[in-house]
Amino acid sequence: MKAEDADRTAFGPGTPLGAVIGKDAYNKLHKGFGYEVVGELLNHFPNRYLEVGELTAIATLPLGEDVTIVAEVDTITQRRMHTRRGMLVEVVVKDAFGPEQAHLRMTFFNGYQALKELHTGTVAMFSGRVTRYREHLELTHPQYAVLESAADAEPRPIPVYPSTGKLANDAIRKSVLLALSGVDEAGWPDPMPAELLRRRRLLGRAAAYQAIHHPHQLRDAHRALRRFRYDEALLLQLAIAQRRAHRRGQPAVPRPPAAGGLLERFDACLPFQLTPGQRATGAEIAADLAGTHPMNRLLQGDVGSGKTLVALRAMLQVIDAGGQAALLAPTEVLAAQHLQSITRALGPLAAAGMLGGDEHATRVDLLTGSMTAARRKEVLLRVASGETGIVVGTHALLSEHLQFAELGLVVVDEQHRFGVEQRDTLRAKAGATPHMLVMTATPIPRTVAMTVFGDLEVSTLEGLPAGRAPINTHVVPLAKPKYRTRLFELMREEVAQGHQVYVVVSRITETATEDDGGPAGAASPAADGAAGRGGADGQGAAGAAPEKIPRDTVEAMAARLRAMPLMEGVRVGELHGRLASEDKARTMADFEAGRIDILVSTTVIEVGVDVHNATLMAVVDADAFGISQLHQLRGRVGRGGLHGTCLLATWLEEGHPSRARLDAVAATRDGFALAEEDLKQRREGDILGSSQSGRKSTLKVLRVIQDADLIAAAREDAEAIVDGPGGLEAHPALDRAVRDWVDEDMQAFLERG
Numbered sequence: 001m002k003a004e005d006a007d008r009t010a011f012g013p014g015t016p017l018g019a020v021i022g023k024d025a026y027n028k029l030h031k032g033f034g035y036e037v038v039g040e041l042l043n044h045f046p047n048r049y050l051e052v053g054e055l056t057a058i059a060t061l062p063l064g065e066d067v068t069i070v071a072e073v074d075t076i077t078q079r080r081m082h083t084r085r086g087m088l089v090e091v092v093v094k095d096a097f098g099p100e101q102a103h104l105r106m107t108f109f110n111g112y113q114a115l116k117e118l119h120t121g122t123v124a125m126f127s128g129r130v131t132r133y134r135e136h137l138e139l140t141h142p143q144y145a146v147l148e149s150a151a152d153a154e155p156r157p158i159p160v161y162p163s164t165g166k167l168a169n170d171a172i173r174k175s176v177l178l179a180l181s182g183v184d185e186a187g188w189p190d191p192m193p194a195e196l197l198r199r200r201r202l203l204g205r206a207a208a209y210q211a212i213h214h215p216h217q218l219r220d221a222h223r224a225l226r227r228f229r230y231d232e233a234l235l236l237q238l239a240i241a242q243r244r245a246h247r248r249g250q251p252a253v254p255r256p257p258a259a260g261g262l263l264e265r266f267d268a269c270l271p272f273q274l275t276p277g278q279r280a281t282g283a284e285i286a287a288d289l290a291g292t293h294p295m296n297r298l299l300q301g302d303v304g305s306g307k308t309l310v311a312l313r314a315m316l317q318v319i320d321a322g323g324q325a326a327l328l329a330p331t332e333v334l335a336a337q338h339l340q341s342i343t344r345a346l347g348p349l350a351a352a353g354m355l356g357g358d359e360h361a362t363r364v365d366l367l368t369g370s371m372t373a374a375r376r377k378e379v380l381l382r383v384a385s386g387e388t389g390i391v392v393g394t395h396a397l398l399s400e401h402l403q404f405a406e407l408g409l410v411v412v413d414e415q416h417r418f419g420v421e422q423r424d425t426l427r428a429k430a431g432a433t434p435h436m437l438v439m440t441a442t443p444i445p446r447t448v449a450m451t452v453f454g455d456l457e458v459s460t461l462e463g464l465p466a467g468r469a470p471i472n473t474h475v476v477p478l479a480k481p482k483y484r485t486r487l488f489e490l491m492r493e494e495v496a497q498g499h500q501v502y503v504v505v506s507r508i509t510e511t512a513t514e515d516d517g518g519p520a521g522a523a524s525p526a527a528d529g530a531a532g533r534g535g536a537d538g539q540g541a542a543g544a545a546p547e548k549i550p551r552d553t554v555e556a557m558a559a560r561l562r563a564m565p566l567m568e569g570v571r572v573g574e575l576h577g578r579l580a581s582e583d584k585a586r587t588m589a590d591f592e593a594g595r596i597d598i599l600v601s602t603t604v605i606e607v608g609v610d611v612h613n614a615t616l617m618a619v620v621d622a623d624a625f626g627i628s629q630l631h632q633l634r635g636r637v638g639r640g641g642l643h644g645t646c647l648l649a650t651w652l653e654e655g656h657p658s659r660a661r662l663d664a665v666a667a668t669r670d671g672f673a674l675a676e677e678d679l680k681q682r683r684e685g686d687i688l689g690s691s692q693s694g695r696k697s698t699l700k701v702l703r704v705i706q707d708a709d710l711i712a713a714a715r716e717d718a719e720a721i722v723d724g725p726g727g728l729e730a731h732p733a734l735d736r737a738v739r740d741w742v743d744e745d746m747q748a749f750l751e752r753g
């Protein structure tokens with residue numbers, strides 16, 4: 001029958017590879033990459049292309065790496081081996097003429113084939129590992145493919161594929177071409193609506209496969225890549241848009257502002273004016289809270305921009321409307337800080353039932369893992385009865401014992417330290433889905449937010465409260481003794497003026513860092529890299545790794561300071577995540593009360609900690625930290641109207657690449673500019689967090705920074721499709737593509753919103 005005939009010759013993405021490229025080639029590809037079906041091989045995209053017209057510059061080839069080059073045979077000689085039977089063929093190839101010309105030597109054992117095919121002047125593609133033997137560059141395990149002579153048709157760019165040592169580029173290329181021969185519109189229906197492709201001027205899928213693997217010109221390959229990037233962007237945005245549509249379809253209890261309530265009273269007593277940014281973001285949030293569907297909003301703003309106040313006002317609005325609010329903080333230190341600043345800001349408004357409390361007052365409670373059972377029980381009861389309006393806490397809030405009378409709003413501080421499940425646990429504590437506000441001090445560009453934060457609406461808090469003292473940041477070269485001495489003198493001078501000092505180091509002990517474990521470290525894999533908290537185990541260390549610089553520790557630094565004659569009478573404290581919570585709390589309280597002059601600490605003081613009298617921060621081994629982290633850290637000083645100074649001390653010499661990061665931080669106070677710089681320096685996988693989860697990123701070709709325009713376009717298209725007549729289901733092929741594409745990882749990733 002006709003149909004059967006067609007079935008036998010044409011094939012599709014699911015056809016077993018062996019049937020198309022032959023058993024041998026299949027075995028090799030399967031061993032190298034695990035591919036089973038044609039579609040997988042065709043999605044093995046080239047890294048780059050070789051232009052046949054140009055010979056590859058040999059002198060600049062990376063030693064020790066597998067390369068594929070185009071070169072011209074200079075000499076070919078054969079000789080018999082003395083000790084063994086057989087013969088060796090030695091081929092020397094060269095690149096361009098002229099003074100820069102370089103040669104590369106390679107040896108084929110029993111190279112009869114090479115002897116037949118390669119002659120002086122033959123241009124061929126060679127693959128192998130670049131090594132150096134005496135003064136010569138060599139290509140070991142050489143493989144080659146003679147390129148069509150110039151007389152043959154047009155010279156096409158040659159794709160260079162990601163390869164394993166065993167599989168030569170040419171073998172992959174030949175298999176791909178075989179697989180490509182069966183690709184046509186019929187067997188490979190394009191899931192993208194034709195109208196969309198036309199409007200966005202994108203290649204059809206079959207054409208894109210042809211163009212990426214067998215381009216006539218480089219331009220074709222670029223067009224193909226654009227199409228595949230758009231595919232990823234659209235699938236991602238469709239998945240996000242679906243999730244958003246689902247959320248918008250869910251009911252939430254509206255919490256509109258109420259006249260004469262806590263919020264009005266609070267605003268009336270504020271000792272300062274809200275910044276325009278606080279007013280604008282506050283209005284966005286207030287409108288969301290009044291809606292009948294759950295808010296899911298990210299509040300991003302620079303360090304010190306006053307996010308906490310915006311969040312607090314949202315909590316008050318919810319309380320006025322009969323709800324409770326939970327504030328989830330990443331560490332106990334931060335939770336305690338939040339409690340204190342909220343209680344302080346609310347004054348009598350937070351003293352329900354207490355002497356001097358306002359008649360409208362509510363209660364603010366703290367819930368952490370280290371509280372005594374008796375205290376805990378009290379708080380649990382008050383939250384369950386509805387007496388507590390705001391409960392601040394760490395992951396202890398997630399405990400199943402905590403029940404709310406009427407949870408209306410969940411505020412998550414520094415969301416990337418929490419996993420998806422944890423947030424869902426909290427959400428599940430409310431009858432209807434509560435509103436959700438996520439705060440982050442690591443601002444990210446809009447298109448990155450669209451990709452990384454999925455279904456979150458983004459409010460950006462611009463500007464800083466007026467009267468904020470500037471922070472001067474300087475890089476201090478520790479290798480110069482004069483500067484080293486000066487660093488400690490500056491600390492001493494600050495203390496002499498009655499101010500306080502932070503000394504931040506990268507390690508707790510020789511063997512422990514803050515990132516080694518603990519609840520704060522158990523972050524959602526996907527988000528950690530996203531928000532620039534790379535720190536000692538992220539990009540910071542990656543940049544400085546080879547030197548193996550010994551790092552200062554909390555203990556050693558504190559001991560050193562205490563032993564210095566210069567520091568006589570100066571009170572030195574120590575703070576890090578491994579201390580017992582009581583010790584942490586006591587140290588923090590001592591520092592706040594001015595009973596400690598110099599606090600030696602790890603990054604536990606990074607976020608939120610608010611001590612107005614602290615004016616100097618010295619970050620020792622600053623190169624061990626990421627850009628965003630340094631920016632966060634220095635936000636701890638200069639908060640009380642006092643001029644702040646941040647010293648970034650490093651052993652790295654000037655001109656070291658990792659010092660550029662420090663210079664960038666010293667050069668600007670603009671958190672957005674720094675965040676962008678930070679993202680640029682990260683690999684894509686880090687942004688999407690795949691490096692943490694140890695799995696390949698679901699995004700194969702899409703780049704969240706460079707492809708910003710494509711992502712924005714895809715978002716628009718995705719919304720139009722999902723909100724359009726019939727929704728995504730009206731496009732069955734596309735619907736299936738989204739479902740196939742959203743695997744488990746991706747699901748978790750999307751649900752971070």
Ligand code: ADP
Binds near residue numbers: 307
């Ligand atoms: P963020 O959390 O964004 O880093 P905070 O909310 O901790 O910033 O605010 C930093 C400091 O600025 C706090 O001491 C807060 O009381 C103060 N602050 C907040 N808003 C204003 C404002 N509009 N005017 C003056 N000071 C403000």
Ligand code: MG
Binds near residue numbers: 307308607608
């Ligand atoms: Mg804060």
